[in-house]
Amino acid sequence: MRNLVKGLTAHLGELALLAGAAGVTVGAGLICLPAGFITGGVLAILGGVLSIWGGGANEPE
Template identity: 65%
Template structure:
């Protein structure tokens, strides 16, 4: 085998890199998008409900980020 082939095999491929990025960012992104949609929906119905919903979701997000370690995983 040539040295280049060995180096190429040891290096993580693009799919492995994308998998790592998806694992780190996807849950947070989906939760954030869901929280925004819920808050905007509540605000369209009744503005104080949107403020309360947004505040509660922000507190829950902060608690989960602290428990789960946030991005430091």
């Protein structure tokens, strides 16, 4: 259980970013379904770019 909590707290920023992106995508999808798909795709691409830029975060402790 401690490993799970430690892993979640280590990636709290990424989890918050993912939850926010999911909320925006669902909200856009409720307004117009194609807008939800487009928003989800754009946010997925931006998440990949941010992941590439922040690639040095997994260094050993």
